[in-house]
Structure formats: structure tokens, C-alpha cells
Amino acid sequence: MAKILISGGEPLHGEVAISGAKNAVLPILAACLLADGPVTISNVPHLHDVTTFIELLGRMGVQLVLDDRMKMHVDPRTIESHVAPYDLVRTMRASILVLGPLVARFGEAEVSLPGGCAIGSRPVDQHIRGLQALGAEVSVENGYIKARARRLKGARIAMDMVTVTGTENILMAATLAEGTTVIENAAQEPEVVDLAQCLVAMGAQVEGIGTSTLVVHGVERLHGAEYEVLPDRIETGTFLVGAAMTGGKVRARGARASTLDAVLAKLEEAGAHLSTGPDWIELDMGGRRPKAVNIVTAPYPAFPTDMQAQFTALNCVAEGVGVITETVFENRFMHAHELQRLGADIRLEGNTAIIQGVQRMSGAPIMATDLRASACLVLAGLVAQGDTTVDRVYHIDRGYENIEEKLGVLGAKIRRLPS
């Protein structure tokens, strides 16, 4: 298994280009199943999850071509299978996003249950309940969700909790339903907004985009379109935290500050000087040590759970005590044990981590357990004295494009060790 080796101690300095958002491009690729013509997607990030999604759509018969300008041309007209098999779904939860589009457009879908993963049990009951409310017959047999419907019918659906992919699945399904669907307690994440805007570009009628109530007036058909994926706010936040932890100065180019309010507020609280423009964010730490910050994760617009691990790493070397409370996933502190191996002072109490910042951490071999945990460990390696090797970095390739190259350009001493 490939590892990443980091020799800590170099402040990050310079400019880094932000890629398209993983959590936006995946639902947008799923939305292509709804169209009756080709869709062209630009700003597609080169990520392992994107490759897996392309393989999934390809197995269904969808034609996908990446041109020399990094635009993805998706032609769903050749689809011949409505099955998402276990071997692909198990490697990527987002595969569940084909469920709504398949049943809405083709009247049937068979999608493997994604199952639990490292950060929590992650059930899909809300996806199933929402489709049933739209009139689909849904059963779970032999590990597969099987859904059927002649044509979905609009309904009022109140989600029991805010779920990002749950909202996305129901939103996509509702675009081709007969009549109007109201989704209450909908997720407001920027990636949900991006998907909704892409659906509108394909001819969908959606009101309330960006609010907790989405109103979808079903249409007979969706057509092909061109759409540019929004920049990745979590990748952006990760580089900014890296700059803050190392006392450096980094400009994230192609970033959208409006999607990062809660994260930028915490970076300012940590002592960073921030400036923003229409498509960039610059963080200047001026060589200072960050101050510890308290964080409570929650659905957007509150602080994102996908940035929790990175701020846990920041608190490890900050001045003072930081308390981090994780309210979205029940098992998202596995990085804490690995950070302790570097000398971090962390006490876990249920869903809370109490972190006493230390003057310095020291390099050690550590192991990534999930995507954002691996990013957090790489950040910790940037400030730990000596060499840190992060094992199981396949997790990081799911969601970060060329992370070691991008950090290398910013001055980090980092390289990938082949397996």
C-alpha cells in the first residue's frame, strides 16, 4: 500500500489551485442519468471517487469521454442496465445517488446497500422513505435496494434529519415526477445547491434552492446541458488550515469564500489574517502559532463535519485548549489515536475531543482510517519534527487531487512512497 512521507517543519507559502468539488461532481454525474441528451461537465476533479463513479455509469452502458480540456461528456442515451453492483458501491457510498435518477427515469433500480463505513453506521432509510413517498415500491433483498415505479408522483416529504445525499436523491427523483414535490428539512450544503442548479440547466423546475424547503415541479423530460462544478470548499479549507498550522501564507486560487463562512470565522478566531476576492482566499499567519478554537459540527451553514479532523490537527499545536464536538457522525475521531502517536494531548469523551495544544509534535508512522482523517494526519506531519509516514493513503486519493504535488508547490517536504 502506498504511503506518504512528510518531513515536518516547513511553513506553507504560495498559491494553490483548488479543484472541483468531489461532493458536487458525484451527484451531478448521477443527475446525467435523468437527461435524454448529452451533458458536458467542466471543472471535473481527478479523484479516485470520480473514477469509480465513471466506472459505475460505464457498467450501466453510459458513454463517458474526458476531452483534452478536462471536460467530461456524458451520454446517457446508451444505458442498458439499471443495476449498481456491490463491488463498486462498497468502495464509495455516493453510489447510492444513482437510485433516485434510475427509478425516476427508467422505472426501476437495483442498488447495492452501501453499508456502514469507518465514520459511522450511515443508514439510507431517508432515501428509501422519500422514494416510497413519491410512489415507488421499494424492497431490500439480498443486500440490494430494489425500487420500481411506473411514474413517480409528487408528494410532501419531511426529512427526519438533514441528509445531504438523501436530499439529493429525492430532489433528482422529483424532477421527473408527476406534479409537485415539497422537500422539508432539506440539506442546504453548497453541493446540494450546485446539483439543483445543474438540474435547472437541464430543464428542471426547482424553487427554494439553498433553503431548507425545496419545491420541485415535475417535468416530462430533462435535456442535455453544460455545467461547471463549483470549487471544493473542503479542499480549500484543508490547505488554509495547513497554512495556519505552519505559520505560513497561502492563496487558494479558484476558491469560493461564500461557501466557507463558518470555516473562515474559525480560522480568524485562531489568529489568521484573511482576505478574499471573487475567486480566491488568502490566509496569512505571519509566523504566529494558532490559538485553540472550539468547534461544534452540524449541517450547513454551521461548521462542516468534513473539516473537523483538520481543525483537530490545528488544535493539537495551538496555544490553549480547544474542544471539538462532532454531532453528525458517531465515529469520526479515529484520527485522535493517530495524532496521539505524534505526541498530541487529546482526551476523548463521547462525541467530544478535548485538546490541549502542545509546543511540538514529533514524527512517527501513522495510519489513515478515512478520507478527512488522512488529510488531518498529513497536516499534522507538516508540523511534527522529523519524519512522519502516513499509511493507507488510498483514502486521501478518494477526495484530494494530487495532494502531495500541491503541498510540494507550497514548500512542504512531502513525497509518496510506492507500495
Ligand SMILES: CC(=O)N[C@H]1[C@@H](OP(=O)(O)OP(=O)(O)OC[C@H]2O[C@@H](n3ccc(=O)[nH]c3=O)[C@H](O)[C@@H]2O)O[C@H](CO)[C@@H](O)[C@@H]1O
Ligand atoms: C458524497 C457526499 O456528499 N458525502 C457527504 C454527505 O454524506 P451523506 O449524505 O452520506 O451524509 P448525510 O448528510 O446523509 O448524513 C448526516 C447524518 O444523517 C444520518 N442519516 C442519513 C441518511 C439516512 O437515510 N439516515 C440517516 O440516519 C447519517 O447517519 C448521519 O448521521 O454529507 C456528509 C455530511 O455533511 C459529509 O460528511 C459527506 O462528505
Ligand SMILES: C=C(OP(=O)(O)O)C(=O)O
Ligand atoms: C465522508 C466523506 O465522503 P463520503 O460521504 O463519500 O464517504 C467526505 O467527503 O469527507
